[in-house]
Amino acid sequence: MERKGLSGSALKIIAIVTMLIDHIAATVIIRILKFGGYNDGLYQLYRVMRNIGRIAFPIFCFLLVEGFMHTRDREKYALRLGCFAAVSEIPFDLAFNGKVLEVGYQNVFFTLLLGLLTMMAYDAVMNQSRWSVWKRTALSTIAILAGMFAAEFLSTDYGALGVLCIMVFYLFRRSRIQQVVFGCLAFVWWEWAAVFAFVPIFYYNGKRGFGMKYFFYAFYPVHLLILYLIVYKMGYGSVPAI
Structure with missing residues (x-):
């Protein structure tokens, strides 16, 4: 019997x-x-x-963990995130800072990439069966x-807390209830509205859904570039949003 609920593609659409x-x-x-x-x-x-x-x-963090657990090639997954992080940086900086390149704050792909690398490092350590429990x-x-320090040092979107939230999803990956409970606790004290993301996450049915593997990767830089063009036409393109 097919499990009812939301597929991965449905979650992606909600997040997008x-x-x-x-x-x-x-x-x-x-702007x-x-x-x-002011109005x-x-x-x-x-x-x-x-x-x-x-x-x-939170949905993107959850889907990152799901992708990490099911991908056949984690290194290729990391490379893909890194490439789109680089591609997205100029549209991100234009949209939010009105500059072609602003090194003071990096887009969310860098946060997701660091979260992925942190999961890889965590697994590499935990798979050393000859090491003692304390050492691991x-x-x-x-x-x-x-991983958290790197995100904070590089000033990525959501910073250290972003990597921490990814790891919360990963550490409690064997229990959806625990993911929801501890995920809410990780978010509620600094982004209270984020707790609403855990309703669709709870109803995730484990299915991939229809194919949209690269849709988000392309959507992220493209929509930021379009938003920049809008504010540019309005005469605000050269000033920062924040």
């Missing part, structure tokens, strides 16, 4: 739509508020859209902290 809503607010509406004149109604819309956008990241525990903890 909520991310788009968030980015419209964070690039277009914020109107800052440089076109209370528009500001309230901005806050609602940003809160809706908090749903996206200590080194795996160091691997997680190193």
Whole structure:
């Protein structure tokens, strides 16, 4: 009997739509508020859209872990994330900073890549069966902290907490209930609206759904570039969104 619920592609669509809503607010509406004149109604819309956008990241973290567990080639998976992180950086910087290249803050693909590398390092340590439990525990903890430090040092989107949330999903991968409970705890104190992401995550049915393997990879830089072109046409292209 086929398990009911949401497929991986359904989760991706939810994440993409909520991310788009968030980015419209964070690039277009914020510039109107800052440089076109403050409007209370528009500001309230901005806050609602940003809160809706908090749903996206936990879903992407969850899907990253699912992909990591099922991919046939983890190195190729990491290379793909790295390539799209590089490709997305210029559209990301244009959309949010009005510059071709801004090294002070990096796009979310870098966070996902560091989360993936942290999972790889964690597994490499835990698979050393000849090592003592204490040694594996200590080194795996160091691997997680190193991933978090790298994200913070590189100023990636969501930073150290982003990598931590990815690892929470991975550490509790054998229990959906535990993923939801501890995932909520990881997010609620710094992004309260993100807890709503755990409703569709809970109903994930383990199925891939229809093929959209590269859709998000392409959508991310393309939609950021389109948003930049919109603010450029509005006359705000050369000023930062935040």
